[in-house]
Amino acid sequence: MECAGWQAKLVEQCQAQQQMAEAAVLVKEERYEEAEQIYRRILNADCSIAQAWVNLGVICGLTGRLDERLEAFDQAIRADASSYSAWFNKGVALTKQPNYAVAQDCFARAAALAANQPLAQAGLGFCRGMLGDLEAALAAYRRAVDLGLKNPQQAFFQLGRELFLQEDFHTAIVVFRAGIRALGDHLDALLLLGMALHRVGELQQAAEVLLYLLSIDPEHDEGLTIYGHVLAELDCYDEAFDLYERALAANPKSALAANLLGQLHADFGRTHLAIPLFEQALQSDPKAIGVLVNLASAYRAQGKLDECIATFRQLLDQKPDLELAIHGLLFSYSLAGSAYAETMLHEGQAWWARYRSNSKAATGASKEPPLPATVLRQEQKLRIGILSAEFTGHCVTTFLNSYLHHYNRDAFEVEAITPVYLSSDVEAGLRRHVSDVLKVYDVSNDEARRRLKGRNYDLILETSGFTRNSALRLLSERCAPVQCHYIGYHATLALDTIDYFIGDEDTAAADLQQQFVETLWRLPRPWLACTPSGKFPLAHSTSSSRHIVLGSFNQLAKVRSETLAYWAAALTAVPSARLIIKDRLTSDPGICARILDELRGHGISEERIDFRGRHASWHDHLATYNEIDLALDTTPWSSATTGFDALAMGVPLVAIRGDAMVSRMSSSLVRGLGRPHWEASSPDMFAAIVKGLADHWQALREEKPKLQQEVLASSLYNAKDLALHLNQAFAWMIEKAHRR
Numbered sequence: 127m128e129c130a131g132w133q134a135k136l137v138e139q140c141q142a143q144q145q146m147a148e149a150a151v152l153v154k155e156e157r158y159e160e161a162e163q164i165y166r167r168i169l170n171a172d173c174s175i176a177q178a179w180v181n182l183g184v185i186c187g188l189t190g191r192l193d194e195r196l197e198a199f200d201q202a203i204r205a206d207a208s209s210y211s212a213w214f215n216k217g218v219a220l221t222k223q224p225n226y227a228v229a230q231d232c233f234a235r236a237a238a239l240a241a242n243q244p245l246a247q248a249g250l251g252f253c254r255g256m257l258g259d260l261e262a263a264l265a266a267y268r269r270a271v272d273l274g275l276k277n278p279q280q281a282f283f284q285l286g287r288e289l290f291l292q293e294d295f296h297t298a299i300v301v302f303r304a305g306i307r308a309l310g311d312h313l314d315a316l317l318l319l320g321m322a323l324h325r326v327g328e329l330q331q332a333a334e335v336l337l338y339l340l341s342i343d344p345e346h347d348e349g350l351t352i353y354g355h356v357l358a359e360l361d362c363y364d365e366a367f368d369l370y371e372r373a374l375a376a377n378p379k380s381a382l383a384a385n386l387l388g389q390l391h392a393d394f395g396r397t398h399l400a401i402p403l404f405e406q407a408l409q410s411d412p413k414a415i416g417v418l419v420n421l422a423s424a425y426r427a428q429g430k431l432d433e434c435i436a437t438f439r440q441l442l443d444q445k446p447d448l449e450l451a452i453h454g455l456l457f458s459y460s461l462a463g464s465a466y467a468e469t470m471l472h473e474g475q476a477w478w479a480r481y482r483s484n485s486k487a488a489t490g491a492s493k494e495p496p497l498p499a500t501v502l503r504q505e506q507k508l509r510i511g512i513l514s515a516e517f518t519g520h521c522v523t524t525f526l527n528s529y530l531h532h533y534n535r536d537a538f539e540v541e542a543i544t545p546v547y548l549s550s551d552v553e554a555g556l557r558r559h560v561s562d563v564l565k566v567y568d569v570s571n572d573e574a575r576r577r578l579k580g581r582n583y584d585l586i587l588e589t590s591g592f593t594r595n596s597a598l599r600l601l602s603e604r605c606a607p608v609q610c611h612y613i614g615y616h617a618t619l620a621l622d623t624i625d626y627f628i629g630d631e632d633t634a635a636a637d638l639q640q641q642f643v644e645t646l647w648r649l650p651r652p653w654l655a656c657t658p659s660g661k662f663p664l665a666h667s668t669s670s671s672r673h674i675v676l677g678s679f680n681q682l683a684k685v686r687s688e689t690l691a692y693w694a695a696a697l698t699a700v701p702s703a704r705l706i707i708k709d710r711l712t713s714d715p716g717i718c719a720r721i722l723d724e725l726r727g728h729g730i731s732e733e734r735i736d737f738r739g740r741h742a743s744w745h746d747h748l749a750t751y752n753e754i755d756l757a758l759d760t761t762p763w764s765s766a767t768t769g770f771d772a773l774a775m776g777v778p779l780v781a782i783r784g785d786a787m788v789s790r791m792s793s794s795l796v797r798g799l800g801r802p803h804w805e806a807s808s809p810d811m812f813a814a815i816v817k818g819l820a821d822h823w824q825a826l827r828e829e830k831p832k833l834q835q836e837v838l839a840s841s842l843y844n845a846k847d848l849a850l851h852l853n854q855a856f857a858w859m860i861e862k863a864h865r866r
């Protein structure tokens with residue numbers, strides 16, 4: 127009987143092996159359901175066959191049933207704890223969750239069971255790298271190579287790629303370099319190495335790596351594209367254009383190359399060339415996030431706000447929690463004045479609630495850790511951190527410098543916090559005015575917040591809001607006892623950890639408080655003061671016209687139907703007037719046609735409109751103001767930088783006062799200059815002001831030098847006075863926080 131039982135068992139095992147071989151063939155043919163049925167029949171007959179459990183787990187993984195996959199591998203281990211295959215496959219499965227700590231233990235068990243297996247060592251290396259033990263990871267990879275690992279370069283690449291995807295760029299760089307140094311060139315690794323160097327701001331090194339990649343494969347379309355992107359950031363624009371076009375020639379379906387080429391055209395004001403490239407990219411990748419964001423931004427630049435908002439909403443239908451799209455949508459809402467004020471507030475608050483929920487779910491945090499109690503230091507300096515993406519020479523810099531160059535260094539210690547790479551020259555210039563520059567562009571959000579909290583700031587001033595490269599998300603947790611916004615954005619941030627929004631009696635008027643979550647702080651002077659990047663040209667008239675010359679040098683994104691209704695009223699009231707419209711986007715024939723068509727609908731002949739393009743230099747741009755007699759405001763997105771420029775060049779600004787902060791920036795200028803009679807709140811009033819000034823066009827030209835001197839001596843250009851009032855505001859905010 128014992129012999130018969132043994133023979134029956136042997137027959138069953140042979141049958142199981144034969145059935146498993148048949149199932150393996152079905153798996154190769156991707157007939158997973160049939161293969162799974164075979165494995166389940168085998169296991170119903172004998173649940174102790176570990177390899178059948180392993181193979182079943184592999185099928186579960188291939189068909190997306192990840193929990194069942196892990197359960198099958200656990201069953202295999204229970205059936206045979208010495209199964210290398212079971213431990214190894216469980217380790218692989220756990221890296222996908224990811225659970226690197228437990229996966230590392232599984233690979234270690236597998237390696238102990240089969241010391242000559244290179245894959246187990248490679249798995250160990252991967253997990254150790256993801257857990258931050260880079261030295262041990264590289265040692266395990268070297269062991270795997272010694273054991274004859276097939277395609278060892280790919281193993282290094284996979285670890286580096288995963289670190290890159292998790293935005294641990296510094297560690298990824300070390301891994302890629304170690305793999306290339308030990309095993310030779312690997313094109314994908316070279317590409318990601320260049321991209322990682324770019325992400326940490328090492329642009330010259332990134333360029334060298336990518337150029338080396340292209341020396342190996344001159345038609346590598348991704349290499350050409352990323353190299354072009356790096357060169358564009360190094361201001362080598364002609365070379366970047368050439369590289370993008372070569373990339374598209376090598377691969378006409380490259381969504382990345384089409385997108386970046388389109389973005390570069392958009393940066394130079396050629397949105398009519400950019401939009402077809404974005405559409406081309408979307409044909410290759412209809413759900414490409416970056417392309418849709420750029421397309422929406424191009425519509426906004428063209429003044430097509432409705433199309434812009436619709437595109438952002440289309441993107442958010444796909445990705446409801448995409449930060450880029452949310453920021454773009456909220457920024458676009460803000461440009462419409464009060465029209466979207468309620469929607470902006472509601473959707474902004476909803477976004478921050480989702481963002482916090484998602485962040486806590488990802489980190490496992492149950493609640494925000496409290497900051498230490500505020501201590502008001504009587505003898506020590508108050509510590510201010512300025513979180514800004516605009517230290518790079520952005521127009522905001524001219525206003526931010528008014529504080530940075532003149533704050534009280536005896537009472538305040540100011541640090542710059544930059545979420546973007548700064549060139550060595552820009553950083554050196556910034557360090558002359560701050561005690562330190564804290565870089566947070568190359569670390570995770572959690573690490574950035576840890577650094578902010580570790581600096582023990584009394585107050586953090588944020589300047590970017592929902593504009594490009596913003597790091598506002600860092601302040602969704604309280605990183606300082608006082609957090610406030612100033613300068614760079616002109617509507618609510620909808621974030622309850624931002625305590626104050628700094629403006630003045632116009633931009634932060636009490637009647638606007640209902641549009642804000644933040645408490646509006648009103649400076650007792652114009653909220654901005656300009657520190658220009660150079661000396662203004664002498665203001666004088668160069669116009670030979672015997673009639674008034676009107677002008678607007680605002681970006682054309684501001685020149686929409688609301689603005690054109692005001693301008694048409696003025697042009698109707700002064701039939702002899704001519705209008706100069708100057709902006710880089712006048713190179714876009716579609717934008718010019720839109721403006722002319724709409725003015726024609728108001729009865730204004732296109733012969734009265736003169737479009738001008740960009741100038742290469744700031745000085746030449748400003749000198750063009752000498753050709754005009756009156757500067758016309760825009761609405762609901764009013765003049766800010768261009769208003770300062772016009773007034774400083776001795777040109778009166780006819781302002782339009784609206785019912786949102788974005789619509790009152792020009793009001794702050796003319797009222798701050800003591801010219802409230804240059805402010806209108808309706809097209810008829812606007813036309814009357816323009817006509818009244820136009821009646822004295824000769825005097826306007828003669829008085830340009832006098833007005834220039836008055837403006838440059840006014841509070842609009844008094845940086846010391848602004849810094850004094852901001853110092854007082856910061857000290858009061860900090861003291862109030864101490865009292866809480």
